[in-house]
Amino acid sequence: MNAQAQHDDTRQRLISTAGEIFAEHGFKAATVRDICAKAGANVAAINYHFGDKLGLYIEAVQAAHCGGQDLLLQAWPESMPATEKLRLFIRKMLEHFLDDTQPSWKTRLMLRELADPTEACAKLVENYIRPMAEVLHAIGLELVTDQVSEEQRWLIGFSIVGQCLFYKVHRPVANLLLGAERQSILNIDVLAEHISQFSLAALGKALPVTCDGAALTDHIRRLHAVHN
Amino acid sequence: MNAQAQHDDTRQRLISTAGEIFAEHGFKAATVRDICAKAGANVAAINYHFGDKLGLYIEAVQAAHCGGQDLLLQAWPESMPATEKLRLFIRKMLEHFLDDTQPSWKTRLMLRELADPTEACAKLVENYIRPMAEVLHAIGLELVTDQVSEEQRWLIGFSIVGQCLFYKVHRPVANLLLGAERQSILNIDVLAEHISQFSLAALGKALPVTCDGAALTDHIRRLHAVHN
DNA sequence: AATTGTATTAAACATCTGTTTTAAATCAAG
């Protein structure tokens, strides 16, 4: 193992270890000693490789959003119906956020940065969030007509993403509210189906969540009134 | 000013000052010296009145959710249509979160605690979140039929709250994404109207967001197919 | 007026934390 390799190795080890610890405790509460200990590096390594603690943090945030967006891009054929694209988008997003099998520090760290922005935030938004927003935007253009304004399309996007984010950011609250016996609904399949149907129904591309006979009759009557 | 009054005064001053600073920086990054300085108290005051820093934090979180829920309870007459109740609920919630005129440290501190729970979280959920959830629950029972399961009603509630929370927790991101010229849509009137229509449409209680003629025809045909 | 319990203050303490220094080790190039 030569010096360069060793160099890159500790550098990389520091970044990923720091990512985990920053994601868990936040920038201030994470200590350089803790990071170095878990990375098997000397305390001085951080300052040598990254200048200071903030430099390491910024690189960790950058590492968190490099190679992550491919999870959401080109995941479906162009010919697929827009409603199905949205369903897939929602599902991929939930998997991305809620999948516990793979290390979750990347999304946790990014969400921390987005809620509590430092100088790393702008790059994160441009490199990671905006590409996602554009994918959603494209789906939106297919789904809704030209009569829907640009601004309204942004709001629709926020409504969809907001629903998905809730289960990541406020999962502890959802757990407490639901109680032990109802936790089962907090899995990806159920949530993806619900958010998809809720959102598509809001856009008039799926049946409303309530499918009661009388309510549906009322609803259809109302629609006809507008339509004619 | 007698001793007892002075006592209560510094105690209260410490709690509200701590609330502001904890809300702004989080538990770890906030320093007792900063809190005491801004509260005009001695450094030892925190340990004298609250035992330690964590004790003060817990009292600050408690102060943040005492007397705050009345903003959401009994704000409408029982006879009001459920759709209007939901509109009001959403509006009140947004005002509660986004109103910049009143000190916002209470909601910010609560959201911090909810996203990063300490021992103060359980009480916060029971005293503040659950009452709100029950109000929303009651509206939900009026809006949807008995055919909608308990679990599904929870998910509907999370969809509504998730949309509202997005603009509080991730406002910086929304700002960056929208750019300067589109910031105007991030005001309470526009957001309340959008979230209300989006959610009511999802439940079949309002027109879908897209009101294009052809799309509407398709939509109605689909509804009829289910209805008959 | 003396005493007592409570609240405030200034100072000190012990530990933690980010950073720097200095020296040793490692390794590629000449």
Added chain:
DNA sequence: CTTGATTTAAAACAGATGTTTAATACAATT
């Protein structure tokens, strides 16, 4: 093998941070 640059290691440093101590001020009680 030597040289020179790069990386690691141990120790120390300076400042910040939560907490404690001991003295003081003050109001109520005896």
